[in-house]
Amino acid sequence: MLVALVVLSAVLILRRRWDPIHSIPTIGYSAPVLSYYSAFKFLRNARQMVEEGYARHKVFKIAAWDRWMVYVSGPEMNDELRRLPDDVASIEEAIQEEMYSEYSFGAREYDLTILAIHGLLVRDLSGVIPTVVDEVVLVLEELFPQEFDWVELTNLPSFMSNAVARIINRVFIGAPVCRETGYLTIVTTYVTDVIKAKVILDLLPNILKPLVGNVLPWRARATRHLKHYLGETIAHHQASLNEDCNDCKEKPNDFLMRIVKGAQDLEGSMETILINILMANFTAVHTSSATATATLFQLASQPESIAALREDILSAIRAEGWTRGSVNSMWKLDSFLKETLRWQGLSIAGLRRKVLKTATFSDGTVVPDGVHIYAAPAATHHDSTLYEDADTFKPFRFSDKREQVGQSTKHQFVNTSPEYLVFGHGKHACPGRFFAAIVIKIFISNLLLKYDVKMGGDGSLPENVMIGASAIMSPNAKVLFRRRQVVDA
Numbered sequence: 220m221l222v223a224l225v226v227l228s229a230v231l232i233l234r235r236r237w238d239p240i241h242s243i244p245t246i247g248y249s250a251p252v253l254s255y256y257s258a259f260k261f262l263r264n265a266r267q268m269v270e271e272g273y274a275r276h277k278v279f280k281i282a283a284w285d286r287w288m289v290y291v292s293g294p295e296m297n298d299e300l301r302r303l304p305d306d307v308a309s310i311e312e313a314i315q316e317e318m319y320s321e322y323s324f325g326a327r328e329y330d331l332t333i334l335a336i337h338g339l340l341v342r343d344l345s346g347v348i349p350t351v352v353d354e355v356v357l358v359l360e361e362l363f364p365q366e367f368d369w370v371e372l373t374n375l376p377s378f379m380s381n382a383v384a385r386i387i388n389r390v391f392i393g394a395p396v397c398r399e400t401g402y403l404t405i406v407t408t409y410v411t412d413v414i415k416a417k418v419i420l421d422l423l424p425n426i427l428k429p430l431v432g433n434v435l436p437w438r439a440r441a442t443r444h445l446k447h448y449l450g451e452t453i454a455h456h457q458a459s460l461n462e463d464c465n466d467c468k469e470k471p472n473d474f475l476m477r478i479v480k481g482a483q484d485l486e487g488s489m490e491t492i493l494i495n496i497l498m499a500n501f502t503a504v505h506t507s508s509a510t511a512t513a514t515l516f517q518l519a520s521q522p523e524s525i526a527a528l529r530e531d532i533l534s535a536i537r538a539e540g541w542t543r544g545s546v547n548s549m550w551k552l553d554s555f556l557k558e559t560l561r562w563q564g565l566s567i568a569g570l571r572r573k574v575l576k577t578a579t580f581s582d583g584t585v586v587p588d589g590v591h592i593y594a595a596p597a598a599t600h601h602d603s604t605l606y607e608d609a610d611t612f613k614p615f616r617f618s619d620k621r622e623q624v625g626q627s628t629k630h631q632f633v634n635t636s637p638e639y640l641v642f643g644h645g646k647h648a649c650p651g652r653f654f655a656a657i658v659i660k661i662f663i664s665n666l667l668l669k670y671d672v673k674m675g676g677d678g679s680l681p682e683n684v685m686i687g688a689s690a691i692m693s694p695n696a697k698v699l700f701r702r703r704q705v706v707d708a
Contacts, residue, residue, distance in 0.1 A: 239577070239585040240287055243280045246272040254282035262687050266597060269567045273598035278584040284421055288568075289592045291580070294605065294637035297594045299580055300570050301637075301645035308572035310647045313591055316573060319420050322432035323413045324498050331481035331491075332499045333650060338477050340390075340654035345543045347390050351658055352541045354389040354397070355665050358382050363670065369699040371675060376512050376692045380407050383508040384500065386658055391474045391499060392449060402448045405441055406500040412437035413501060442493040453479060453492055474499075507655045509565060510556070512692050514663055516681055517559045517612070519674040519698045524614045525667060528552055532664040546660050547631075554618035556659060557632040560641045562612045564597030568688040569640040596640040605638050632656050671701045 241249065246268050247257030261268055261281055272279035273292040280287045291300050300308070314320065324330070339347065362382055364370035372378055384407050388397035396402055416435050420428050456471055456479040475496070482491045518525060531551035539545045547553075571593050578586045586592060603609045606616075617630040628634065633652050635644040642649040649655075666672075674680070675697025683690040 239587045240280065240289075240590060243278055243287075243289060243584060243586070244272070244276045246279055246281050248282070249280075255284070257282040258284050263685065265687050266564070266567050266685055269595050270598045270601075273595050273602075277582050278580060278586075285425070287590055289586055289590055290568075290595050291592065292595060292598070293602070294599070296580065296582075297570060297599065297637040297640065297644065300572065300592060300594055301643075301647070303572065303578055307576045307578055308574050308592065310572055312575065313571040313573040317571065317591070318413065318417060319428070319432055322420070322435055323416055323438060324501075325438070325491075325494050330498065331478050331485075331487075331495045332502070334481055335474055335477035335495075335499070336651050336654070339474050340651060344653055344657060347654070348541060348543055348546070348657060348661070350389055351386060351661050352665075354386045354394075355662050358385055358662075359665060359669055363666075364700055365702055367702050367704055369673070369701045371697055371699050374694040375515065375696060375698050376508070376694055379512045379515070380410075380504060380508040383511055383658070383662070384504045386662065387503050387507060388500070390654075391496065391503075392452065393473060393475070396448050396452065399448060401444070405444050405448070406497065407504060409437065409441045409497050410501055410505050412441070438494070438497075441497055442490050445493045445496065446489065449475075449493065449496065450489070453489065457483070503651055503655065506649075507658055509692065510560065510655070511659050511662060513563050513565060514556055514559050514659070515672065515698060516674070516692070516696060517555070517563070518663075518667075519672045520678060520680040521612070521614065522671075522673050524555065525672070527615070528555060528664075529667055532668060536664075541661070543657070546657055546664075549660060549664065550618040550621055551615055552660055552664060553632045553656075554616060554621075554630075555614045556656070556663075557617050557630070557639075557641075558612060558614055561600040561606070561616075561639070563683065563690070564600060565683070565690045566641075566688060567595060567597045567685075568593040569596040570594040570643055594640055599638060599640060602638075669703055671703060673699050675699055 245257075247260060248254050257268075261283065268281055269290060272281065272290055277292050277296055278289060279292070280289045282288075291297060362378075362385075364372070381403050384403050385397055388402070388406065391397070416432070416437065419435070420432055423431055452475065456476050459471060459476075460480060460483060478492055478495045478499075482488070482495070485491070518528075528551055531549050535545040535548045538548070571591065574586050574588050574590045574592060576588055578592070580586070599605065601609045617632075620630045621627050633642065633656050635642050635648045637644060642652040681693035681696035683692055685691075
């Protein structure tokens, strides 16, 4: 027995030495049992652990419950990571595995959202701006307080999730369905359901994940309820694809039509269309509402910036109304948004990839297949070698830079770089960022022209709660709004 234990120990030690993952520096513990303590610690101290690794190593690893997470540090390593070929490091495989997409959204071959986004929300983005403006005006009139005294909105993150979902779905599926409370509940609740599924499956051994994942009820329930609201509209879109359709005087040319057409080409079912609507909402509503909420928190805690922002907004719309050009010319607002996401650091993991073939970095680090690699956006954005006064919120940091010769486009909100990773970087950068930026700018600019805003309590910025690599914005923060008696136009 003793000999067997000695042999087994020797084998484990040798195996550990031969596995390249163990040559990568560890933040926390790397021993088999103690690493679970580090994984537990990561849930509440993820940002501190990543920042420690960023300060000490070019490449480092942190233990998760069922895998090692490898992080790279700094712009040079960020650029190396994003340039890894897709057959070496895959973003699709990383997202599929991390979010358990096969259980939440189904087979990847039926993912039509990227094509629809490129078709309408990138190439034809100018055409959706009047629709967005129209819905934003209605949202402010119907959902926001109309009193000329200060009114507190409770649970602002939840409130904004519904408001932004309504604006986005005016483009996705049109009115009046986008205003239906039941419809909005479905698409916003499903974001939470996907996260719940991830938490549950993360805690299970791999052998049990398919068994549990396939019986989780939320996808079937969501598509069943969604069909009640969209079934008739989808049927009309499907009929309009038939050239012999006599009742289709005008064929729709909206986001939903691109999903319906894609599903028909793939011989997909009604469920295919409904799942793609859920997927589009999961991505767009979650990120856009989080950005809008973070911006409102920042504005409310720093109201001295509002006068300059209003002047910036008015100058743009007086020149040419609500157009893509006028929205893009709001440099100060653009800068405020970009600085908000740099400063608040809503995610500590970016450029996520799953290694499919052994990857070797320029510093000699070898990462074996099967491992997930990330950049560290929050740590990068607070790097004092990259940003002057990195630990200070400067609302017009980027608009000031754009005033310099040859820098007018480099520092735009939607531009990505190895130093700014909010939307990823490289060919896999978020394709929906142009649409998201337009929606958020139009919403914030209209709100600032019609409302004053301030933070309640002591007026300080509310702290985010970190759960693993994600930031949860405070539902208890007191933000007050007051309708302006004189609205500039």
